[in-house]
Amino acid sequence: MQTTVNNYPQNLIDILLQPGRNLINRIDINNPKFAQKLCQLIPAQCPFARDVKFLGRTILQIPPLCKLNPFYYEIISLRFRALTFLADVCLEDITPYC
Template sequence: MNVMFRRSKTSSRFKITRLPLMIAKPVKKGLTIIRHWFDAIEIRDRKLARFLCKVIPVQCPFERDIQFFGRTLAHIPPLCKLNPFYDQLAYLRFRALCYLVEQCGESYQ
């Protein structure tokens, strides 16, 4: 659901309205184009594969447990799923790892 906040002209309160379709559709189309671009990247070079494995993390770096004297007070969930390109980046890293193992005979930690 696409939601937008607008200020009412008669009062200082905000009203919640839906985003107009003419704004939401181009944004969705733009995201789809970028997703296809990530999926179309071909890994043909050892340097590129190593770079991608180094830059794209194995797991979400934002997930944390806040502990105090050994007791967990709070848990911050992984925020990577909020990234619209998370699946494409994870798959790109996987393809880079496969290239390093199958074509170059390397293993990457």
């Protein structure tokens, strides 16, 4: 059975994962060291996309698997909030994290 909350269809898995998503979304970024650590730990790009080559020819392409992570958008949003905090509040150069 699917229910609709805020015009987003939700199934049982979405409903079960919602507390974890809410927990990530409620993380407050107010410490420069914490924001820097988040930017270092959360990669800017999905690191899982790979081309498997043999003798210079691509024999297999592995697509990025990040979007299979049920918390992908929340984690990317957390990284963005950390970057924004460092740039806007701390006036730090964020290019090392990009």
